[in-house]
Amino acid sequence: MTDNVGPLLLYVEDERMILELGVTSFEDSGFAVAGFRSGSEAITALDERGADFRALITDIDLGSGPNGWEVAKYARERHPEMPVVYVSGASANEWPSLGVPGSTILVKPYAPVQLVVAVSTAMLGPEAQTNKVG
Numbered sequence: 001m002t003d004n005v006g007p008l009l010l011y012v013e014d015e016r017m018i019l020e021l022g023v024t025s026f027e028d029s030g031f032a033v034a035g036f037r038s039g040s041e042a043i044t045a046l047d048e049r050g051a052d053f054r055a056l057i058t059d060i061d062l063g064s065g066p067n068g069w070e071v072a073k074y075a076r077e078r079h080p081e082m083p084v085v086y087v088s089g090a091s092a093n094e095w096p097s098l099g100v101p102g103s104t105i106l107v108k109p110y111a112p113v114q115l116v117v118a119v120s121t122a123m124l125g126p127e128a129q130t131n132k133v134g
Helices: 016-028 039-052 068-078 092-098 112-124
Strands: 008-012 032-036 055-059 084-088 104-107
Touching: 008 016, 008 039, 008 068, 016 032, 016 112, 032 039, 039 055, 039 068, 055 068, 055 112, 068 084, 084 092, 084 112, 092 104, 104 112
Parallel strands: 008 032, 008 055, 055 084, 084 104
Antiparallel strands: none
């Protein structure tokens, strides 16, 4: 039996249950996922394995340490073509001014399938992105 592992995603979400649900949804859809609960952990992962990640999915409000805006900016400085999908409940209105160019935002609450579709679309390239979902 061969394990077919899909593209590796970097997923940052400080709420454990939401992170677990997202990881399961991505894995069920054929993605490999590295999930982290803080911006600091995500930045360390970007330093160690940044070229391995095919997309970044990040919540905006991550508690103490770097927020999702900062994580995405850091990722794009090192990997300019990396697709970025933000998820947020309260900070979505700041996306036009703080989001990295060509990013997408998914407004909470959302169904797990919406997250998978948003990331899949972002990975297709800028011409396929819908930008704001929800």
